[in-house]
Amino acid sequence: GPAMAEAGAAGPAMAEAGAAGPAMAEAGAAGPVVAEAVPPPPPLPGLQLVRQGAEACVYRGLFLGRAAVAKLRIPKRYRHPALEERLSRRRTAQEARSLLRCRRAGISAPVVYFVDYVTNSIYLEDIVDSITVQDHINSLQQSGNDTSSLLILAEKMGELLARMHDEDLIHGDLTTSNILLRPPTEKLDLVLIDFGLSFISGLPEDKGVDLYVLEKAFLSTHPDTEAMFKTLLKTYAATSKKSGPVIKRLDEVRLRGRKRSMVG
Incomplete structure (x- = not known):
């Protein structure tokens, strides 16, 4: 309107x-x-x-x-x-x-x-009967069932974020609780939510920071998901037309983060 x-x-x-x-x-x-x-x-x-x-x-x-x-x-x-x-x-x-x-x-x-x-x-x-990716990962890890489907979920997430960044859209608050799964969850139909801190930018730096925020949230919320996040990034890089400079920036941002935590 x-x-x-x-x-x-x-x-x-x-x-x-x-x-x-x-x-x-x-x-x-x-x-x-x-x-x-x-x-x-x-x-x-x-x-x-x-x-x-x-x-x-x-x-x-x-x-x-x-x-x-x-x-x-x-x-x-x-x-x-x-x-x-x-x-x-x-x-x-x-x-x-x-x-x-x-x-x-x-x-x-x-x-x-x-x-x-x-x-x-x-x-x-309202995405009725949806659950957050966070809850889905947690319940799958706790159930002790086969978690190989999490790698397919990671691929879907990588694709989704690559398409979002190719539109020069920065989410600003990427976490696994800001991505929903529509029912039935086996279809891995993802929905992005909560764009309250989003903005438009074509800069690889902003996209790299967006991914870094997700990585920090991901690994601190979900233990033993390093392989899953690696898969997400690999699919992101393969899907996005502009991924080269973004992944390079992500590596630089990681380095800055590590230096900061070493210095205190």
């Missing part, structure tokens, strides 16, 4: 942080600002709170008769209200645009039903 066109180019998420300034300056004599623990009311009556994260509250229910998920961005109280409004609006628009970009490129992501810039909330298709 016309709401999509409003926001203009959002640019990388990095631009946002600098302008906010330290939280302490706002607090003044009252002392530091304490984050609100109470979730905001649902943007539509009848929606149930499913998850409260640092960036957004996620609700589930019906939107115009369809199973939907509503994501409501949580305002950062330490920011100036006018700045907060501008940044929230920009991130909401960018998330919606990223989802639409996926859909246009044939990459599986939830359908955007509606974007509300008054409350900075997005209404999305």
